[in-house]
Amino acid sequence: MDRSHFYALMEGDGKLDYEVYLNTSQILKAQKPMTDLCNKDELMFQIVHQIEELWMKLIGYTLLDIDDYIQETNTHRVISLFQRVHQTLTLMTSQLRLLESMSPKEYQEIRLQLGNGSGQESPGFRTLLKMPPFLWESYQKHYLDQKGLTVEKIYNSQYSHCEAYVVAEALTEFDEQFQAFRIHHLKLIYRTIGIGAKSLKGRSVELLQKGIQQRFFPELWDIRGAMTDAWGGEYGVKRDALGNKNNAAHDN
Ligand code: HEM
Incomplete structure (x- = not known):
């Protein structure tokens, strides 16, 4: 494929309504010219x-x-x-x-x-x-x-x-x-x-x-941390005001 032909096609000529509204000319020229790129x-x-x-x-x-x-x-x-x-x-x-x-x-x-x-x-x-x-x-x-x-x-x-x-x-x-x-x-x-x-x-x-x-x-x-501390640091263990375990979810 002829690269220069397709490079020009990719940029368009910027005159159609879509191109004008979106300012495609400026957007598509905002990169280095393809021929100046240092690598692919x-x-x-x-x-x-x-x-x-x-x-x-x-x-x-x-x-x-x-x-x-x-x-x-x-x-x-x-x-x-x-x-x-x-x-x-x-x-x-x-x-x-x-x-x-x-x-x-x-x-x-x-x-x-x-x-x-x-x-x-x-x-x-x-x-x-x-x-x-x-x-x-x-x-x-x-x-x-x-x-x-x-x-x-x-x-x-x-x-x-x-x-x-x-x-x-x-x-x-x-x-x-x-x-x-x-x-x-x-x-x-x-x-x-x-x-x-x-x-x-x-x-x-x-x-x-x-x-x-x-x-x-x-x-x-x-x-979130404050709530975890306030609700009890041990998962599944509920304590009363004195710090005694009660209603522990996993107590057998
Ligand atoms: C391979 C790709 C990239 C590499 C190797 C890279 C590398 C770096 C390095 C080394 C820094 C530290 C500051 C400095 O010395 O320049 C940095 C900062 C930064 N880069 Fe990238 N970068 C890459 C892609 C990007 C992209 C795609 C963005 C898009 C926005 C970006 C945005 C930033 C920003 C905003 C900072 C400042 C970050 C901060 O202060 O927390 N970088 N980058």
């Missing part, structure tokens, strides 16, 4: 990163809407939009696997093209890292404080599967999905450049472990 994997490497940036743009935009709806306590909207965010994060994580089809050697060749570039400079990622404190502030004010609720009440002492609980679980899911992306990204790094290797910035990728431990909404994780 570089196009995939660029496209995956670009798509991830677009997904993060969508997530950031959606989180702004979610924040507005949280302030209105419009729970139906909050939940619908969080479903979109969660689904997008799932896509982001699963797309990382595409990069595992690239050999370590091909990555090393591509890496030389990156200059000092690093994922830490991702505008989408940096934006998303800044948003959770604002979401939490809105949630706390409108779903908890104004209704006289606390995280402990909605999860434990006054548990009724109320709207504040459902929104808290959506926030938890967001936190978990974001961590999942970071964990899979680290696995990808191990697979591609090795465990304990120095990264482009000259620092060990183990530093990324710190990011994996980051929790956007610590209160929503701490309540």
